[in-house]
Amino acid sequence: MTGKRRQAGVTMQDVAAIAGVSIKTVSNVINGYPYIRPGTKERVEAAIEQLGYRVNLSARNLRQGRTGMIGLAVPELSLPYFAELADSVIQAAERRGVIVLIEQTNASRERELEVLHGQRRHLTDGLIFSPLALGTEDRASFAVDFPMVLLGERIFGGPADHVTMSNVEAARAATRHLIETGRRRIALIGSHAGETVGSAALRQRGYEQALAEAGLPLDPALLGEAGLWHRSTGAEAMERMLDAGTDLDAVFGLNDALAIGALHALHARGVAVPEEVAVIGFDDIEDAAYASPPLSSVAPGREQIAQTAVDLLLARVAGTAPAEHVEVITDFEVVARESTVGAAVRSAAPARTGVA
Amino acid sequence: MTGKRRQAGVTMQDVAAIAGVSIKTVSNVINGYPYIRPGTKERVEAAIEQLGYRVNLSARNLRQGRTGMIGLAVPELSLPYFAELADSVIQAAERRGVIVLIEQTNASRERELEVLHGQRRHLTDGLIFSPLALGTEDRASFAVDFPMVLLGERIFGGPADHVTMSNVEAARAATRHLIETGRRRIALIGSHAGETVGSAALRQRGYEQALAEAGLPLDPALLGEAGLWHRSTGAEAMERMLDAGTDLDAVFGLNDALAIGALHALHARGVAVPEEVAVIGFDDIEDAAYASPPLSSVAPGREQIAQTAVDLLLARVAGTAPAEHVEVITDFEVVARESTVGAAVRSAAPARTGVA
DNA sequence: TTGTATGCGTTATCAT
DNA sequence: ATGATAACGCATACAA
Numbered sequence: 001m002t003g004k005r006r007q008a009g010v011t012m013q014d015v016a017a018i019a020g021v022s023i024k025t026v027s028n029v030i031n032g033y034p035y036i037r038p039g040t041k042e043r044v045e046a047a048i049e050q051l052g053y054r055v056n057l058s059a060r061n062l063r064q065g066r067t068g069m070i071g072l073a074v075p076e077l078s079l080p081y082f083a084e085l086a087d088s089v090i091q092a093a094e095r096r097g098v099i100v101l102i103e104q105t106n107a108s109r110e111r112e113l114e115v116l117h118g119q120r121r122h123l124t125d126g127l128i129f130s131p132l133a134l135g136t137e138d139r140a141s142f143a144v145d146f147p148m149v150l151l152g153e154r155i156f157g158g159p160a161d162h163v164t165m166s167n168v169e170a171a172r173a174a175t176r177h178l179i180e181t182g183r184r185r186i187a188l189i190g191s192h193a194g195e196t197v198g199s200a201a202l203r204q205r206g207y208e209q210a211l212a213e214a215g216l217p218l219d220p221a222l223l224g225e226a227g228l229w230h231r232s233t234g235a236e237a238m239e240r241m242l243d244a245g246t247d248l249d250a251v252f253g254l255n256d257a258l259a260i261g262a263l264h265a266l267h268a269r270g271v272a273v274p275e276e277v278a279v280i281g282f283d284d285i286e287d288a289a290y291a292s293p294p295l296s297s298v299a300p301g302r303e304q305i306a307q308t309a310v311d312l313l314l315a316r317v318a319g320t321a322p323a324e325h326v327e328v329i330t331d332f333e334v335v336a337r338e339s340t341v342g343a344a345v346r347s348a349a350p351a352r353t354g355v356a
Numbered sequence: 357m358t359g360k361r362r363q364a365g366v367t368m369q370d371v372a373a374i375a376g377v378s379i380k381t382v383s384n385v386i387n388g389y390p391y392i393r394p395g396t397k398e399r400v401e402a403a404i405e406q407l408g409y410r411v412n413l414s415a416r417n418l419r420q421g422r423t424g425m426i427g428l429a430v431p432e433l434s435l436p437y438f439a440e441l442a443d444s445v446i447q448a449a450e451r452r453g454v455i456v457l458i459e460q461t462n463a464s465r466e467r468e469l470e471v472l473h474g475q476r477r478h479l480t481d482g483l484i485f486s487p488l489a490l491g492t493e494d495r496a497s498f499a500v501d502f503p504m505v506l507l508g509e510r511i512f513g514g515p516a517d518h519v520t521m522s523n524v525e526a527a528r529a530a531t532r533h534l535i536e537t538g539r540r541r542i543a544l545i546g547s548h549a550g551e552t553v554g555s556a557a558l559r560q561r562g563y564e565q566a567l568a569e570a571g572l573p574l575d576p577a578l579l580g581e582a583g584l585w586h587r588s589t590g591a592e593a594m595e596r597m598l599d600a601g602t603d604l605d606a607v608f609g610l611n612d613a614l615a616i617g618a619l620h621a622l623h624a625r626g627v628a629v630p631e632e633v634a635v636i637g638f639d640d641i642e643d644a645a646y647a648s649p650p651l652s653s654v655a656p657g658r659e660q661i662a663q664t665a666v667d668l669l670l671a672r673v674a675g676t677a678p679a680e681h682v683e684v685i686t687d688f689e690v691v692a693r694e695s696t697v698g699a700a701v702r703s704a705a706p707a708r709t710g711v712a
Numbered sequence: 713t714t715g716t717a718t719g720c721g722t723t724a725t726c727a728t
Numbered sequence: 729a730t731g732a733t734a735a736c737g738c739a740t741a742c743a744a
Contacts, residue, residue, distance in 0.1 A: 011721055022731045027723060035729055057478050058423065059721035061414035062736050076443055078642060083439030087432055090460055099476070102458055104446055120455070122413050231646040260646050267648040268699075286434060290587040290616050292623040292648040343624075367737060378715045383739060391713055415737035418720050 010053045018047035030055060069099045070313060071124040073115040075107040075132045079230070079257065080285040082130070085151075088306035089128060095307075096314055107228065109133040116141055126313045136197050147316035149309045152199060161316060162327040163309045165300045167199055170332040171206025172213075174280050174298050175252055177334050179214045181341060183250035183278055186211070189224040189237045189262050190254030203254045203282065221246050226258055234261025242269055249277055250340075256281035256288045256297055263291055263339070278340040294337035301330045366409045374403035386411060425455045426669060427480040429471040431463040431488045435586070435613065436641040438486070441507075444662035445484060451663075452670055463584065465489040472497055482669045492553050503672035505665045508555060517672060518683045519665045521656045523555055526688040527562025528569075530636050530654050531608055533690050535570045537697060539606035539634055542567070545580040545593045545618050546610030559610045559638065577602050582614055590617025598625055605633055606696075612637035612644045612653055619647055619695070634696040650693035657686045 016023045021040060028036055029044040047053070061067045072089050074082040090100045101124055105111040112134045121127065126147035134141065142150075142159050149161045178186050188207050192200035204223075211218055221244070224237035234253055238261065241248070251266075253259025259281030263273060271277055273293055281288055284299035308328050315321040372379045377396060384392055385400040403409070417423045428445050430438040446456045457480055461467040468490045477483065482503035490497065498506075498515050505517045534542050544563050548556035560579075567574055577600070580593035590609055594617065597604070607622075609615025615637030619629060627633050629649055637644055640655035664684050671677040 013721085023722085024724090024732080025730060028730080031723085033729095037729065040729080052473075054475055054478055056418070056721050057475065058414050058417040059736090060723075062412070062418050062720090062738090063722045063724085065736075067414060077433065077439045077446070078443045080436060080439065080643075083433045083436065083442075086439075086458075087434045087460065090433070090458070099457070099479070101455070102442075102446070104443065119410055119413070122410050123455070231642065235646070263648055264646045264650070286587065287436075287616075287643055290591070290620045292619055294620070369737085379738085380715060380740085381713090384714080387739080393713065396713085412737050415720090416739075418722085418736090419738045419740085421720075 010051045011056070012053075014051055015044065015047045015053050018051065019043040066125050066317075067123055068097075069101050069124045070310070070317075071101050071103055071115070071120065071127040071129075073103040073105055073112070073127060073129045073131075075130070076104050077102070080287055081255065081257070081283045084285055085130070085302060085306065088302050089310060092303075092307040092310040096310060098310070098314065105132065107132040113138075113141060116144055121146055125317045128309050128313055147313055149313045149316070151305065151309060153197065153202060159325065161312050161321070161325050163305055163312065163330065164328070165305070165330045165332050167202035168206040168209070170298045170300070170334075171203035171252075171254075171282070172210045173206075173332070173334050174282065175207045175210035176213070177296070177336065178250045178252065178278055178280060178340060179210060179216070181278065184216060185219070185222065185248040186216075186250040186252055187222040187224055187238075187241055187246070187248045188252050188254065189234055190226045190229055190258045191223040192227065193223075193225060200254060207252060222248060226254075229255045229258050231257045231261035231264065234258030235265040236261070238262040238265035242266075242271075251277060251279045253279065253281045256283045256285045256295065259295055259297070259339075260287060260291055263293075263295065274339050274342050280340050284335055288335075289337065291339070293339045293343075296337045296340040297335050299333045299335050301332060304330045366407045367412070368409075370407055371400065371403045371409050374407065375399040422481050422673075423479055424453075425457050425480045426666070426673075427457050427459055427471070427476065427483040427485075429459040429461055429468070429483060429485045429487075431486070432460050433458070436643055437611065437613070437639045440641055441486075441658055441662065444658050445666060448659070448663040448666040452666060454666070454670065461488065463488040469494075469497055472500055477502055481673045484665050484669055503669055505669045505672070507661065507665060509553065509558060515681065517668050517677070517681050519661055519668065519686065520684070521661070521686045521688050523558035524562040524565070526654045526656070526690075527559035527608075527610075527638070528566045529562075529688070529690050530638065531563045531566035532569070533652070533692065534606045534608065534634055534636060534696060535566060535572070537634065540572060541575070541578065541604040542572075542606040542608055543578040543580060543594075543597060543602070543604045544608050544610065545590055546582045546585055546614045547579040548583065549579075549581060556610060563608060578604060582610075585611045585614050587613045587617035587620065590614030591621040592617070594618040594621035598622075598627075607633060607635045609635065609637045612639045612641045612651065615651055615653070615695075616643060616647055619649075619651065630695050630698055636696050640691055644691075645693065647695070649695045649699075652693045652696040653691050655689045655691050657688060660686050 012023045012026045015026045026044055029041055072086060077083045086102055093100045103115055105115055112131055128149050130151040149163060151163055153164045188204060190200060191204055195201040208218055224241050226233040226237045234257060251262050253262050259279055263279055266273055266277055273279055281295050281297040284297040288295040288297045312326060368379045368382045371382045382400055385397055426449060428442060433439045442458055449456045459471055461471055468487050484505050486507040505519055507519055509520045544560060546556060547560055551557040564574055580597050582589040582593045590613060607618050609618050615635055619635055622629055622633055629635055637651050637653040640653040644651040644653045668682060
């Protein structure tokens with residue numbers, strides 16, 4: 001902090017005047033142009049420091065036709081999964097020198113369309129989009145003329161790059177984990193009846209496959225519908241199932257919020273977890289490890305998803321990505337905690353046991 | 357969706373050419389200038405629609421010297437309180453037609469200074485800043501030449517506008533709630549020894565006041581140190597206290613993350629909540645209502661804080677705010693749930709009982 | 713009511 | 729190795 005306080009409205013002109021050089025030279029110094037006489041460079045840097053000069057990004061963007069920003073559109077930051085995802089994307093982008101502009105869609109159809117076609121796209125060089133309301137039937141709306149990477153799997157064979165985890169596999173592994181620990185009547189919370197694409201349908205498919213592999217029947221009474229995957233809807237679905245007197249010894253929440261809601265409802269009814277009912281979630285948000293009891297979950301490799309999506313998008317922006325659209329499948333891991341395996345480990349740092 | 361697909365690089369010139377008017381007229385139409393012949397306006401709008409024209413915001417920003425964006429700097433979005441705050445700020449800003457650019461400081465001193473003096477400030481018209489690492493000793497760094505509103509209370513009599521809740525009062529009310537429900541040995545988790553300003557010090561002061569009012573002694577053994585207010589540090593502080601065999605019948609977590617961490621540790625040790633130990637947090641994040649048992653907390657009026665901060669900042673940007681710096685104190689409410697009052701209410705929608 | 717012309721702060725082209 | 733100067737796309741003072 002040797003320089004003076006930042007002053008508004010300092011331009012390259014001012015720096016050039018102080019340093020006794022032309023504006024072009026200042027620009028060269030700032031942009032790391034190699035062929036500059038050391039003395040000149042020093043004078044310019046001193047002037048920059050002295051005036052507290054900062055590049056005007058609006059001007060640079062106008063001139064370059066780029067903005068240095070990418071958009072990240074998610075349903076809402078209040079949902080811990082998306083908050084953690086946003087955190088990871090911001091950090092991944094920062095490593096590449098790019099700024100992230102977050103947009104909330106609230107899972108509304110109208111707002112998701114606006115994300116694709118609205119004014120804001122002019123502010124960003126590309127978009128990472130996790131759609132929730134739009135689906136395969138809206139494929140046409142996804143044909144945009146700017147770089148975009150989709151997260152999740154509502155759109156298939158779509159007209160955009162795509163980063164997702166193997167939902168079917170991961171859900172199968174989670175269900176298998178419950179079966180291997182002795183459960184037979186496994187409820188599913190978060191089902192979307194009639195859906196064939198999207199996380200709900202894919203994860204349910206994995207659940208069904210695991211049941212089939214183990215020779216267990218698929219009981220419709222064990223499918224708990226929940227449109228939005230919030231804690232509240234998870235709790236409500238669980239309540240309905242308990243009210244109906246459905247016999248069950250395990251619950252698979254299609255995401256952690258649902259599972260935590262289910263835990264809440266089970267607790268309220270005095271049902272012991274995992275003694276009477278085991279619970280596993282999906283996403284491995286930080287909450288999961290600190291739930292009571294700590295919630296088993298499927299960790300989707302959030303960091304990997306974020307960095308992959310950012311790098312893919314930036315490659316697309318730079319024009320170095322392959323012509324055809326890319327689909328990247330990321331890794332996952334089943335994390336067994338007390339809600340399924342009991343109090344095997346007791347410590348302040350929640351147990352985390354890789355299973356898959 | 358009657359227009360053609362959006363095309364990159366369409367400018368006002370193109371629109372003007374199609375509409376048979378000058379660029380100025382197009383500009384007038386876009387900016388809602390009233391004195392335009394209806395027919396002209398229609399032609400321009402038709403041309404805009406036809407070309408899929410969008411204003412180039414970089415150019416507009418450069419010309420106007422404003423960006424239409426405000427910055428929001430928070431420690432990290434992974435912390436639910438800040439994720440929910442960001443959600444509220446984004447929505448509040450949207451109601452005013454402003455875009456929010458989120459920056460994560462990770463509670464690092466260096467990054468917080470960068471937020472105040474870095475490149476990005478050129479991209480925003482003002483800043484809403486929730487500092488964590490910088491404190492009163494850094495007052496000089498807060499003397500910036502752009503509009504800024506501070507959240508929280510690390511800086512007093514500071515050189516900026518300020519929106520905060522009444523931390524002392526709120527913590528006193530939370531502690532009083534524990535006392536009124538019969539607790540006498542109340543542990544505090546999240547203490548910052550030696551700090552005299554900042555949330556930790558203020559909330560602890562409220563705790564001490566409530567104890568004094570009730571004629572209860574202040575036992576240093578009941579002060580659990582936790583530098584960062586995460587679930588993990590809350591769990592660790594709780595563990596240490598339990599390991600030390602400290603006698604206690606209640607825990608006041610200085611935020612919900614700490615309290616949830618404490619719940620986790622208590623659960624791991626088989627301590628019954630609230631039968632043996634009552635727990636209350638602070639912030640009333642959504643997690644609190646869905647913890648097991650549901651966590652009592654202090655609701656800080658997040659929406660109100662967000663809207664107030666945004667409006668104050670925009671007034672400052674517009675130059676309509678008072679010359680001297682404003683300090684706004686927002687409301688709070690103690691929300692009693694099962695972790696302090698027991699299973700009075702059993703329902704999927706967690707009980708929420710206003711007490712203060 | 714509408715058109716012309718200038719400049720916002722950069723970067724890039726072309727000289728030198 | 730560095731300087732002069734022309735865009736980038738828009739808003740606005742000034743003209744008409």
